[in-house]
Amino acid sequence: MIRMIGAGLAWIGRHGTAALAVSIFIGVALPDLSATMRPYLGLSVFSLLTLAFLRVDQNAIRLRLRRPALLIAALFWMMLGAPLMTYGAIMLFGPDSLGPDLVLALFIATAAPPVMAAPAFIYLLGLDGTLSLALSVAALMVTPLTAPFIGELMLGPSLPLSVGGLAVQLSVLLVGAFAVSFALRKLAGQERLARTSHHISGLNVLLLLVFAIAAMDGVAASFAAEPAFTLGLTGLTFVLALVQLLLTLLLFSPASREDAYAIAHTCGTRNMGLMVAAFGGTLPELTWLWFAVGQFPIYMLPMLLKPFVRVYCRQNANAVT
Template identity: 30%
Template sequence: MVQAIHAVLVWTGERARWVLLAGCFLAFLLPFLSSAMRPMLPALIALVLGLSVARLDLAAFWRGIFSARRIALLIGTTVLLMPVTALLLYWTIPLLGLPDGFTKSALLFALAPPISSAAGLCFILGYDPRRALELTLVATLLTPLIGPAMLVFLMPGVPGLEVFPLMAKLSLMIALGLAIGLSIRAAIGGDRIAGLKTEFDGLSAIGMVLFVIPLFEGVGPEILARPMLAFGVAVFVLVLNFGSNYCVKTIAHITSSPEVAGALGLMWGNRTVALYLAALPFDPLFSLFVALYQFPMYATPLVFRRISST
């Protein structure tokens, strides 16, 4: 049994790029499973975060971060990543003549931290995983403060948007993810985890596939009922994800190495938007946005190839 599980993890890890994308199509084709797993979404978000944290040397991270310059750089980058990007989208999206729901979805995208598996994707793509680790952790820890405050400031009339309950829900999911990751690392050991890279690639891919399944609850009927809206949302998420990734990567490449620029682009385009899906009242358009957003996000390792091949 142990050998069979190991073989599955290795096989999955070696094909993580394709497994991630296949997971989106699997979720779309299994609506009954999406409905059954929807209550598990907050726990699955924490699990994916935990699997990523388990692979990271947090002790080295804390040792490296404690300098005024480093802290200022990370906080400054987080401000650009979240509030500044949110303001830019808030001002520009309405100029395109899109429905109000698109602006709300774009703001929730901008105010979400990078996906918890950003460092893992950087490993796959040959980008800078340390930069991804640092910015993802800082942005994730600041999300319960930045996200609700900016949302209330920019969208005060959104139903069900209450600052402190939203802060509590976001904080709980993030704290649970950190606890899972630290527990796994303590139980297995950092050196052993580092030696099981392919296996953990496979485990992370499986975790991300499980996480994406409940995001597709009710999406199929919504697409059939409003196909033109669904097409518009699909184009919108492609532009947000790939456009953010490419633009930030190109700009950052002026002053940074390809590895750092690639990591920044990846984090700008790939966000844990599902945090807000799990924390806010149900919104059909935003639910459709989050589900379709998974396709470009999970296709990122295929579209943005390794540094050595670019």
């Protein structure tokens, strides 16, 4: 039985990337299952963080840290620059006209660190994911410092948690996940972890499936009750992700195109689930709906942008040669 489970996890790990895009549609198609899974969203986020820390390639990060200027610039832009630009847009349109629920959604979508699957998406596109990996880990580390600052700026008293409370909740999630991963790494050993990489990938896919299904709670009902509004909100989440991606691509165009795209894609795929878990999984209805439909661009953009990436990076290679 154990061998069968191990073989199943390994198979999922090797072939499960395409299943991730399908998982969000499973959640929409099975609303009762999504409602059942929703209480486990926080646990799935914690487990995904633990696996992400467990799989961190320390050698790859060390290589990137030898030339830290690009990494530091990308980190500053991702965790402060992009959210502050969003704050500027909120001030331009007027916080009162947007409403606190939509402002909270914009905060979650721009102040969160990148999803820890971002390096995997970069590798899926045929690019080097080490810069994305280093950036994702660094962004996670600074989130308890930057997110409360941005939250206080954007929302003030409307922030669901106090600034200190948000910092503590984020720190508990991150430190706890790191501690568990550290203990597992010591117990298993590096050699065994390397041998079971496909099994860990399979478990990661299953946890992402649980997360995606849980996140879709209420989406089917919203599509049925207000299809135009829900489609419009989904379109806005794509627009926000693409704006972050394109602005980052332009900003880091002096770097190599492969590095610029790795930073841009990482910036455009935010780990909103971490912020939701920090808030205890309770959000206003509109904010939750944004978070839910905001998973569509995260899971679908790697497939949609693959032709663009091939042309974009090929032009860079031709210029070099």
